[in-house]
Amino acid sequence: MKKVCTLAAAALALSACAPAGGGASTEQTAGGVRKEITFLTFETPNLGPEIWDAQIKRVTDKHPDITVKKLVAPSAGERNSYAKQLLASGQLPDVMAAIAPGGFAESGQLAPWDDAELAAYEFPKVNPLRGKIYQLPYNTQPTPLIYYNKKLFADAGISTPPKTWAALLEASAKLKAKGINPFVVGGGGKDAFAAGYLWIALVGTDVYSKQPDFLVKRRAGTVRFTDPDFQKATAKFVDLVRKGYVDKAGLSRDYPSTEKAFVEGKGAMYPMGSWFAASADATKPSFDVGVFPLPTDDGAKPIVPAYTGGGPIVNAKAKNLDAAKRFALEFNQNQANNDETVKSDAAIIAIKGYTPPTMGPVYDATLQVYKDALEAGGVVNAFTVETGDDSLLPGVSDKVFALAQDIIAGKKDAAQVTKELDAEWVKAGGR
Template sequence: MRRTVVRGAVALAAATALVGCAAGGSSSSGGQASGKGKVTLTFLTFETPNLNAAYWKAAIARASAKVPGVTIKMVVSPNTDRTGYAKQLDASGQLPDIMIAVNPQGFAQAGKFAPFTAGELQDFVSPDSNAINGKVYQLPYNTQPEPLVYYNKADFAAAGIAAPPKTYADLLADAKALKAKGINPFVVGGGGADTWADMFPLIAAVGTDVYADNPKWLGKRVDGSAKFTDPVFTNAVAKVAALSQAGYVDPVGLSRSYADDEQAFRDHKGAMYPMGSWFAASADAKKPGFDVGVFAWPSDSGKLVLPAYTGGGLSVSSKAPDVALAKKWALAFMEDKQNLDASVRADGSIIALKGYTPPSNMGPVYNATYALYQQAVAAGAVVDAFSIEGGDIALPPGVADKAAIGVQDLMTGKKTAAQFSSFLDQQWAKAKQ
């Protein structure tokens, strides 16, 4: 699941729970790479309706059983922005020893994360994913297409829509038909700490209109040969503004949290729900009162384009009491078949480990999501997901959060497409100072 903007400082003591899942219990001192003895390691996680405390405790216990001598103390982020929380902990000298789905940007350059070796990464499909200066600091275990468009098949039928849209013109025509029937076309949220949830229409438009033809476009922005105010990017932004101007995105919904946003889709408050692939697990685990379909946000030509991110795994602090044992435990956690299966069932993960296949009893929404991703892979149609890129071409720290706030203004008419693009360039410049 994606990160969110940090909600505020919470004392470490209030967010820490001891998980007794292995032998040991005494921290070793100074054993930076011994890989021997007994050690207690802190592990930063986060909780969502899909990934609850029981999920994490079971996964931790399975990994710990494979790495004798390690006891894990679980640190729970107060919200899903574990990167923001890790920064708070680091600032107070309490950076966890192991972290999941924490953006390595800044940490890696400051020498605070330990890189993984080529040998440690040999079982991963994309071993160089999100490399920073040629080194990988986060295990790239999971691919998340984002967004896909999940839709209410009953609403489509009520509006006379026989099949998912093939082109962007079809998408607009379907939105018009839905609105004519009194059905809100798109469910888009992003309130409170969950402003990231409003980014999906923009991520989709950048994917189809910018990255499909220029897959390394953000790299050009990094080296200064491109800007957000360039026509190709601003035209993609204009598509998002136009959706809202046409009344296809309910501005009231923009105040909803991520959880309330999903519930709104379940409560028939909109026909289409642009969201990450993790929704597939939720839809199968608790079926809405309608059948759910899925399609990729369509391009103008109808050519398949699917934004996705591969990463999200564990990182290890270079200051962990025993770096070698911490890395060994991280790999045990990420490569355990039961842990991977649990991640697929709980969060709709598309596992990026060689030879892995999902459980055979997955539900229809996950299977449709997985099949669509595999179709995109076969077609060479997978592109980066704008604002979620990692490694050397990632947005500077904080810019993605500012972009999400800017999308609120874009969809409510407070900013034009040109103003939004200029705003992004300004935020980029400030972040690089």
């Protein structure tokens, strides 16, 4: 594993990990000109250093004129803020994996993708910023779904996943009555984002299902977070906590510890992104894992928050811009790379003609939930995950996660939280 920079030693690490100008260089060798690029990655329990290294090697084997200096963000949750630190120090990497382009593209830091470069993608025009696409839209991730412990459901007398909000509350009450924690959540330490998944799902069912352009309207100042639909979604989250259905111990768990708690049977339901399917299939728990979308009030159709994107963004000022773009495109479209990403991170690849490898039952069930919602017209944006003109203003997502922690801790109600969120929006430069 190559050197990983840490926030704690930022002043030294920035200079040690990435030379000025992104660290790119051009070297004349006996075999011709070799072009170096810097590539910012991140690591999770599913995406370890060995996976990134293997995927990088497949690209450089195909493009031997490109050499890659890999950089690693301190954590998956800090990758966006870390990229901003590198920009501020004049060291923005040439290629960055799964970094939200907002805040970079508007200031001319990123190279856009043209129609020819996007021709292979199923949804080539998602997440535009001022009419241009800056992030390759190669991967769809439902964020979140509700994974559940079938044994604990059966122990509580629950035979099928709930399909309405009332049925979910009834199931949660049955679980609690049996001494079973209904929801396992996270949000501790550097992984504050894990506290927000129930809220994200509720914004999908109660806000985006009715107003898919809610954040576009919020940017225009025609809606507020204190409006009835958003208040309702937030109040449902608060209600789950007040009823004792959300495990407050999650506030001390980082992301890996949260997954471990669910896998060890410390709760019946686990709101998490589709990538959990890879872990559940690779290391099967002692129980069968099922999956369902968070129910709506009437259960008329499944609503699945999802994000399509996740591909690399490219520094417009990269010294070897052509090499950076060729690397990013091949990294995303390489069949073996995508197969590995499916196996390791349960990706739903949004590239035309792509067929995933044979996978396990949790991945297959996850994919089916997504397909059912897609067919029903129930796929909506995932709140906080958007990266286009309909995204949160820079820095506001961190406030969302902090407020989610406050809700789980029982410190704030829906009115307080939504009022604070509106104030944070104005503070970030919004109306």
